[in-house]
Amino acid sequence: MKTKPGFRLTNVCGVNVLIAEGKENIDFSNIISMNDTAKFLWEKANAEGKDFTEEELAKLLVDNYEIEENVPLPYEQALADVKETVKAWKEAGIVTD
Numbered sequence: 001m002k003t004k005p006g007f008r009l010t011n012v013c014g015v016n017v018l019i020a021e022g023k024e025n026i027d028f029s030n031i032i033s034m035n036d037t038a039k040f041l042w043e044k045a046n047a048e049g050k051d052f053t054e055e056e057l058a059k060l061l062v063d064n065y066e067i068e069e070n071v072p073l074p075y076e077q078a079l080a081d082v083k084e085t086v087k088a089w090k091e092a093g094i095v096t097d
Helices: 036-045 054-064 074-092
Strands: 007-012 015-020 032-034
Touching: 007 036, 015 036, 032 036, 036 054, 036 074, 054 074
Parallel strands: none
Antiparallel strands: 007 015, 015 032
């Protein structure tokens, strides 16, 4: 997968917001806000325009965030969370297969 070009992540009043740049991306009916974890994933997925997989993003979550000890399978939980996030990104039209 790849992130769709023409979007810039910025912070507006403490909220991470993805802003469309260029007339082909302007759709004011769909403003995309991201929590800090989604922001982290977006920045990694968007790095240098490289392809990414859900599995790679899940590994980044496990490697870079402290996972609660009571989570028996941290990678599996991270992967489930990434899949949910990527699904929302696909529905918003900001990533392509």
